[in-house]
Amino acid sequence: xxxxxxxxxxxxxxxxxxxxxxxxxxxxxxxxxxxxxxxxxxxxxxxxxxxxxxxxxxxxxxxxxxxxxxxxxxxxxxxxxxxxxxxxxxxxxxxxxxxxxxxxxxxxxxxxxxxxxxxxxxxxxxxxxxxxxxxxxxxxxxxxxxxxxxxxxxxxxxxxxxxxxxxxxxxxxxxxxxxxxxxxxxxxxxxxxxxxxxxxxxxxxxxxxxxxxxxxxxxxxxxxxxxxxxxxxxxxxxxxxxxxxxxxxxxxxxxxxxxxxxxxxxxxxxxxxxxxxxxxxxxxxxxxxxxxxxxxxxxxxxxxxxxxxxxxxxxxxxxxxxxxxxxxxxxxxxxxxxxxxxxxxxxxxxxxxxxxxxxxxxxxxxxxxxxxxxxxxxxxxxxxxxxxxxxxxxxxxxxxxxxxxxxxxxxxxxxxxxxxxxxxxxxxxxxxxxxxxxxxxxxxxxxxxxxxxxxxxxxxxxxxxxxxxxxxxxxxxxxxxxxxxxxxxxxxxxxxxxxxxxxxxxxxxxxxxxxxxxxxxxxxxxxxxxxxxxxx
Ligand code: G4P
Numbered sequence: 001x002x003x004x005x006x007x008x009x010x011x012x013x014x015x016x017x018x019x020x021x022x023x024x025x026x027x028x029x030x031x032x033x034x035x036x037x038x039x040x041x042x043x044x045x046x047x048x049x050x051x052x053x054x055x056x057x058x059x060x061x062x063x064x065x066x067x068x069x070x071x072x073x074x075x076x077x078x079x080x081x082x083x084x085x086x087x088x089x090x091x092x093x094x095x096x097x098x099x100x101x102x103x104x105x106x107x108x109x110x111x112x113x114x115x116x117x118x119x120x121x122x123x124x125x126x127x128x129x130x131x132x133x134x135x136x137x138x139x140x141x142x143x144x145x146x147x148x149x150x151x152x153x154x155x156x157x158x159x160x161x162x163x164x165x166x167x168x169x170x171x172x173x174x175x176x177x178x179x180x181x182x183x184x185x186x187x188x189x190x191x192x193x194x195x196x197x198x199x200x201x202x203x204x205x206x207x208x209x210x211x212x213x214x215x216x217x218x219x220x221x222x223x224x225x226x227x228x229x230x231x232x233x234x235x236x237x238x239x240x241x242x243x244x245x246x247x248x249x250x251x252x253x254x255x256x257x258x259x260x261x262x263x264x265x266x267x268x269x270x271x272x273x274x275x276x277x278x279x280x281x282x283x284x285x286x287x288x289x290x291x292x293x294x295x296x297x298x299x300x301x302x303x304x305x306x307x308x309x310x311x312x313x314x315x316x317x318x319x320x321x322x323x324x325x326x327x328x329x330x331x332x333x334x335x336x337x338x339x340x341x342x343x344x345x346x347x348x349x350x351x352x353x354x355x356x357x358x359x360x361x362x363x364x365x366x367x368x369x370x371x372x373x374x375x376x377x378x379x380x381x382x383x384x385x386x387x388x389x390x391x392x393x394x395x396x397x398x399x400x401x402x403x404x405x406x407x408x409x410x411x412x413x414x415x416x417x418x419x420x421x422x423x424x425x426x427x428x429x430x431x432x433x434x435x436x437x438x439x440x441x442x443x444x445x446x447x448x449x450x451x452x453x454x455x456x457x458x459x460x461x462x463x464x465x466x467x468x469x470x471x472x473x474x475x476x477x478x479x480x481x482x483x484x485x486x487x488x489x490x491x492x493x494x495x496x497x498x499x500x501x502x503x504x505x506x507x508x509x510x511x512x513x514x515x516x517x518x519x520x521x522x523x524x525x526x527x528x529x530x531x532x533x534x535x536x
Contacts, residue, residue, distance in 0.1 A: 010483040011329050013367065017286045020369035021279050022092040024109055026134060027119035028127035029098045036119055036266040043272055044084030044091060080309065080324060081355040081371045091373055098129060102449035104430060105309050107400045108382065110136045112308040112326040113285040115143045122148045122155030125164045134169055140396055143280050152265040154183040164490050165259065172258040174248040175241055177274060179224060179263040180234040187226055189263050189271060190217060190234065197222055200270055200466065231511035232401040252285050282337030286369035289328040291392040296329050298368035303330030306385040310429045321372045323380035332366040338386040350377055382430035398532035402433055403477055404445025405510065406453060406470035415466050422464040427503050432456050435500040435508055444473050445499060475510040477517060479529035487526050504535055506533060
C-alpha cells in the first residue's frame with residue numbers, strides 16, 4: 001500500500017501540492033529520452049541499476065515480443081507514469097511514447113503535465129517530433145526546461161542550437177550552464193547559476209560530481225584545471241551569450257515564453273543533478289486547471305480530476321481498462337465515491353493504483369498533481385471529469401488532427417453494424433478517431449502513429465470478432481471546420497468529396513495534400529480550420 005506523499009504526510013492539501021512536480025520529457029527518437037529517464041530515476045532512488053528502463057542487447061529481442069503484446073492489447077501500462085522522490089519533492093514523470101508507439105496518447109499525456117523537459121541531441125538540434133510535441137505544449141503554455149544532450153560527442157555549435165530554439169520554437173533561451181569543449185575534448189560545464197565549474201571525467205560515471213571547482217568564471221583556480229585555449233574560448237562564449245540572451249526570469253519561464261538551457265550527457269550522468277534541481281526550483285507545482293465553469297485551484301477541498309488516457313488491460317479475456325486520472329484538487333482517499341460528470345453516475349474508486357518504476361501499488365491517498373490508475377470495465381473515457389458532485393468539465397483535452405488516414409475495408413458486409421459499434425467504442429476510448437465521409441459508405445479512421453493502426457486491427461478482430469483491412473485513403477490530413485453556418489454549408493457543399501463528420505457530427509475537411517489545405521485556408525478566410533478539437 002502506498003501514499004504518494006511519503007510516510008509522515010503533509011499538513012495540508014496546498015502543502016502537498018507545492019511538493020509535487022508532474023512533468024514529461026519531450027524528445028525526438030534517439031535524442032536520449034530513455035537514457036535520461038533512467039538517470040533521473042536512479043538519482044531519485046527509484047531504480048538502482050542502469051539498464052532497467054530499456055533493456056539493452058539481449059533485451060532488444062524481448063522488446064519486440066513486448067511490442068507484440070502491445071500491439072494486441074494497447075500500450076504498456078507500467079511505463080506510463082513513474083513516481084519518485086528527490087529533495088523531499090514527489091516527481092510524477094509521465095511517459096510520452098515515441099518511435100512506433102507514437103500515438104494520440106503521446107499528445108494527450110501533455111495535457112496532464114505542469115511542465116516538460118525538452119531533450120535535444122546536441123549534434124542534431126530541433127527535430128521533427130520535438131517540434132510536434134512542443135506545439136502541443138504550447139497549446140497550454142507548458143513551461144519547458146531544455147537539456148542539450150550528448151555533449152560527450154561531437155556536437156553542433158552551441159549558439160546555433162540556441163538560435164534554432166528561439167527561431168523555430170519562438171522561445172527565449174537562457175543558458176544556465178555552458179560547456180567547455182565537446183566530444184573527445186569535453187571538459188565539463190560551468191554552472192552559471194551556482195558559479196562553479198563541474199569537471200567531466202571521461203573515465204568515470206559523473207553522477208556523484210565530486211570534481212567541482214567552486215569559483216567565479218574568471219578565477220585563476222579554473223586556469224589551473226583546464227586547458228588554456230578551451231577555457232579562453234568558453235569564457236568568451238559565456239560573455240557573449242550573457243549579453244545576447246535575456247536573464248533568467250521565473251515568470252517568463254512559467255508562462256511558457258522562456259526556457260532555461262542545460263548542457264550535459266545523459267549517458268555519462270553528467271548534468272542530471274542540475275536538471276533535477278531546476279525542476280525542483282523552477283518548475284511549477286500543480287497549476288490551476290481550466291474548466292467550463294471556472295479555474296480549479298489545487299488546494300480546493302473537493303477532489304477533482306480528469307482522465308487523459310485509457311489503457312486496455314493485459315488480460316485478453318476481460319474488457320478491463322485502466323483509466324489514468326490526473327488529480328487536480330483535494331485529498332483523494334481510497335474508496336472515495338466520485339461523480340462522473342458526463343453520465344451523472346457515481347463511481348466508487350476502491351482499487352486506485354499508484355505507479356512506481358518497478359511496481360504498482362494500491363493508493364491509500366493521493367494529492368493534486370498525482371496520477372492514479374482506476375481499473376474499470378469501460379465506464380471511464382478519455383476526457384472524463386470526476387468530481388465530488390460539482391457539474392463542471394475540465395477543458396483542454398483535445399482530439400488532434402490525424403496524420404494517417406485509412407479507409408476501413410470490411411470482409412463481411414453483414415457485419416457493418418458491428419463494425420460501427422466497435423469503431424465508436426474504440427474512438428471513445430481514444431484508440432482512434434473515426435470519420436464518416438459525406439460521400440460513400442466506408443469509414444475512415446485517423447491516427448497520429450502507425451502503431452495505432454495495428455492496435456486497432458488487432459483489437460477489432462480479437463474483441464469484436466470482425467475481420468477488417470485498412471486501405472490507403474487519398475487524404476493527407478484532416479481539419480475541423482468552424483465558422484459561420486451558412487459559409488460552412490457553402491464550403492462543405494463545394495467540397496463534398498473531401499467532407500466528413502467526426503463521431504460527434506462535427507464537420508471535418510479531409511485535404512488531399514498540403515497544397516489543398518493551404519488553398520482552402522486562403523480561399524475561405526471566414527472559416528477556421530483547426531488541428532485540434534475539444535473532446536465532448
Ligand atoms: P530515446 O529514448 O530518445 O529514443 O533515446 P535513447 O535514450 O534510447 O538513446 C539513443 C541512443 O543515444 C542510445 O544509443 C544511447 O545510448 C545514446 N545516448 C543517449 N544519451 C547519450 C549521451 O549523453 N551521450 C552519448 N554518447 N550517447 C547517448 P544506441 O547505441 O542507439 O543504443 P544502446 O545500444 O546504447 O541502447
